[in-house]
Amino acid sequence: MGNTSVLRSLLIVYMCRHLGWDGDTCKQDRRTEAEALLIKNNGVKCLGSPACYSTKSHDENVDLVTYKKDVRPEGGDRTFDAYTPSPFRMPGPKRYGYAIKYKTDGLLPRDGKPVRSLPPYSPENKWDSKHALFGQNDYIDILGDGDIHPADLLTGPRWLIAFKGNERERLMRKMEWEGPRLKLMYPSEYNRMQKRIRYLTKLYNHKRKSRWAD
């Protein structure tokens, strides 16, 4: 080892102590074995490769280069917090720039509220007794003894069974069947039906031209 190599080794030691070199992870091609041993023995980190970056800021020596930090700060208020501060920047608030206010990564916060989603799809069973025997007894007046008509077997609101009509006719029929009961027990509904019949009468007879417009 000559003078240059001694100087070099001293420089390496200085760099290791103050700037943090790690002999194991350093990938300098020109380094000799002795230099590597020095770095290793000193046990300091090496800043030469990206693997050696750390968030420890060395306050005594200000970096002239900005490095990207390993761990991005979680707050995310300012986009530039992911980088080490540059000495060329003026401190203080700025009147430009964009601060991202939404989450860009990580799990979504639920705050104890359940996740709202559509109910799971459950297809109808087309072979349960209701579906498999659909339409039974529809031809009972032909295939039976002739005393029953399929309209006798219908179920539903009593005033609507085996009846088809437009809205006004249906309301009038409902009024015939349910009117007295509704007037006593559900006066709002009775009033609504009365007003609707009156309105539809005027609409169908004075305003509508087509017979089938409902």
Add this chain to the structure above:
Amino acid sequence: MQPQIVLTRKGRLFQGFQAFLSSSSKFHHRHQSSDSNEAADFSTNTTDGDEETSLKPVITSRSLQFPVKHTYPRLAWLESMDSLEGKKLGMLDLHPDVFAVYPRIDVLHQNIHWQKMYRHIDYNFEKSRAELRGGGRKPWPQKGMGKARHGSIRSPLWIRGAKAHGPRGPTSYFYMLPRSVRGLGLRIALSCKYAQNDLAVVESLDIPSSDPEFMAEMADVRFWGYSVLFVDDTDVMPDNIAVSVNGNEGFSLMPSYGLNVYSILKHETLVLTVAALEKIERKLLEEMHSTEKEKKFVNTLRPEDFRTRPKEDERMYRKWSQPLYF
């Protein structure tokens, strides 16, 4: 006149029944009617005890009502339900006006649409702008605001406003298809089933076991489809078939008066008993040949028809403290 069906089982039954020439059939070139009272050629009296080897055909004669000359009666095997494969007990004539009708798909569609819609009641209801709560006041003056002009907050233009022409109350879609069209639909459905080899005529629905798997295997062996519709004469069914059908998905059991186009088309195979076949054919032919003018269906229901408790006398009688003397 009663159509005759004579079922005789003497020893081992003849598997391949052969119909033979009858002198009356001039048009029947492709096959012959099973009117076989002349089965003397085949039958041999088994006076000896060797019944295993002697083959006796089962004589089934079926005379048809309203016979037709322009076409020939169709034939169908009569099967038994006592074993998995079953035995062929004979051959039956089927009336061509019921089982050989031209397959009119539009009539089938009409029937199915009627079956679906005549009982359908739509309960959807949307309030109109007059029925929604609020919306009586003009939200802001007509002019001067720089806003669009509006009269009510419940108009169809507004959020949470009314629907202008929405569904209105329970709506019914009832209508009646003419009787002749419905009868024709049934006949076409039966014809389609026969033509596509999906019709099976069976002696009766008495099966040996009530295990649903037995029934499933039987249907499998006989190449009956995934879904089978069993139709009997009456609505009182044997226990075994009821339990088996209940245990199998896709199998349905019906009396003959419950038969309908929708069910015939929904189930792949149709299995009729002989009694059911008789009844259905008779009813459909009667409907086809009836000369009565069809009465239009008129709804004569009244609220009194639904009264459950007896009508009480609610007249207010005056109570007198003393008897009246005049």
